[in-house]
Amino acid sequence: MSETELTRERPAIVPEADRLRLTRMFVDHHVMVWRSLRRRGLSPDEAADATQETFMIALGRLADVPGDSERAFLIGTARRVAFTLGRKTFRWQLDDDMDQRISSARDAGDEHADVQLCDIALSKLSPELAETFVLYEIEGLSSPEIAALLEVPLGSVASRLRRAREQFREVVTRIERGLLSSKRPP
Amino acid sequence: MSKQETDLPERLRAAGASVLERRLLEAAGAERPARELSERMARAIGISMVTGGSAGTESVKTDIGVPAVKATSASTWLVPWVSGALLAVGLVVGILVANHPGARPSAATTVRTAVSSAPAASSALAQPVPAPARTAEVPPAGSDEPLPRVAVPASARSRRETPAGELADQIALVDAARSALASGGAQRALAIVRDYQSQYPSGTFRPEVSAVKIEALIKMGRTAEARTLAQRFVVAYGPGPLAARVARLAQIPAP
Numbered sequence: 001m002s003e004t005e006l007t008r009e010r011p012a013i014v015p016e017a018d019r020l021r022l023t024r025m026f027v028d029h030h031v032m033v034w035r036s037l038r039r040r041g042l043s044p045d046e047a048a049d050a051t052q053e054t055f056m057i058a059l060g061r062l063a064d065v066p067g068d069s070e071r072a073f074l075i076g077t078a079r080r081v082a083f084t085l086g087r088k089t090f091r092w093q094l095d096d097d098m099d100q101r102i103s104s105a106r107d108a109g110d111e112h113a114d115v116q117l118c119d120i121a122l123s124k125l126s127p128e129l130a131e132t133f134v135l136y137e138i139e140g141l142s143s144p145e146i147a148a149l150l151e152v153p154l155g156s157v158a159s160r161l162r163r164a165r166e167q168f169r170e171v172v173t174r175i176e177r178g179l180l181s182s183k184r185p186p
Numbered sequence: 187m188s189k190q191e192t193d194l195p196e197r198l199r200a201a202g203a204s205v206l207e208r209r210l211l212e213a214a215g216a217e218r219p220a221r222e223l224s225e226r227m228a229r230a231i232g233i234s235m236v237t238g239g240s241a242g243t244e245s246v247k248t249d250i251g252v253p254a255v256k257a258t259s260a261s262t263w264l265v266p267w268v269s270g271a272l273l274a275v276g277l278v279v280g281i282l283v284a285n286h287p288g289a290r291p292s293a294a295t296t297v298r299t300a301v302s303s304a305p306a307a308s309s310a311l312a313q314p315v316p317a318p319a320r321t322a323e324v325p326p327a328g329s330d331e332p333l334p335r336v337a338v339p340a341s342a343r344s345r346r347e348t349p350a351g352e353l354a355d356q357i358a359l360v361d362a363a364r365s366a367l368a369s370g371g372a373q374r375a376l377a378i379v380r381d382y383q384s385q386y387p388s389g390t391f392r393p394e395v396s397a398v399k400i401e402a403l404i405k406m407g408r409t410a411e412a413r414t415l416a417q418r419f420v421v422a423y424g425p426g427p428l429a430a431r432v433a434r435l436a437q438i439p440a441p
Binding site: 060 | 194195197198199204206207209210211212213214215216217218219220223224226227228230231232233387388392417418420421422424438439441
């Protein structure tokens with residue numbers, strides 16, 4: 001690819017301290033950033049594209065990111081990057097046949113199948129509840145971190161989490177029934 | 187707000203989850219990108235990543251070929267020799283540039299990378315290269331000639347408070363870029379923006395010059411690049427009046 005303004009955007013001039021910091025941030029956080037994007041329904045490749053976009057933005061804004069807020073900054077940026085991709089690309093369509101997805105997930109193999117099933121369950125939660133649920137239950141953020149990230153009061157985080165758990169349990173119960181009923185007789 | 191409203195329960199995985207709930211959450215929480223994907227991401231942002239070796243160990247090196255290793259904790263032990271190697275490169279380049287003040291580098295990228303890598307605590311900073319007169323860096327009207335590069339270590343600028351004189355220099359460049367754009371010199375505006383971004387990678391007016399760049403690209407008909415940069419811009423700097431303007435110019439959704 002010839003040099004465009006996009007390739008130029010990766011600065012040739014990066015202070016050494018910034019370069020080391022970005023490297024450390026990447027090693028420490030790129031898996032979590034990628035995973036949080038995956039939970040929004042992005043494919044592994046799409047999540048990788050969005051992750052590198054997130055770190056490109058972080059590189060341009062390192063001076064603005066306090067050392068103790070790197071993780072929150074990266075997740076917040078990844079979230080906004082996902083939004084720019086459009087909601088339809090990061091959520092399963094709600095009218096999808098869940099049973100069919102359960103069946104294909106069951107056939108996909110253990111760990112991968114479980115990840116798929118988790119994403120199916122998350123897709124049935126309302127997006128704002130799923131977001132809180134993922135940040136708390138999967139990524140392990142604290143409630144003040146989530147409140148700051150989503151720009152909502154602490155109480156909203158707690159109530160969203162409660163509702164998210166109810167919805168998640170409901171869907172997982174349905175998945176469990178689907179898994180049992182689709183088991184072939186020996 | 188009552189305490190009960192804000193206290194979050196223990197995480198599901200720790201207590202209260204059904205067997206299947208725990209299994210799904212643990213699987214989702216353990217998912218990792220394939221090694222190739224991690225390497226691809228690292229390359230895209232300018233670092234190369236060498237995975238392998240013992241579990242939990244990831245080796246990375248910067249795109250200037252200096253290896254750094256992380257094994258579960260921060261790689262602070264590397265910093266001295268990484269800095270030393272970079273210092274050596276930075277000093278060599280600094281000496282070359284200082285000895286040939288009028289010479290333009292034949293491989294600008296190499297020099298820019300090397301200069302950028304000069305560490306903040308280098309002895310080069312003890313004898314700072316005097317900043318050139320700003321007027322000499324702004325090309326004459328109608329010129330699309332790239333601006334000359336000046337060997338001022340970037341880390342020297344970004345790691346200290348911006349002095350008033352430097353701020354004035356930054357403002358002069360922003361004004362020059364805007365004037366060029368307003369008078370139809372999109373190419374020239376772009377050259378000034380590149381110079382600003384090279385000179386001041388952590389500059390105060392990064393959003394403003396990025397907006398000028400996007401507008402210049404649109405005027406030059408490079409809309410695909412402009413749109414991608416605009417999307418990046420609204421994520422990085424939105425919402426706000428500038429992001430709204432950029433979004434409108436690039437015809438993307440406002441932040």
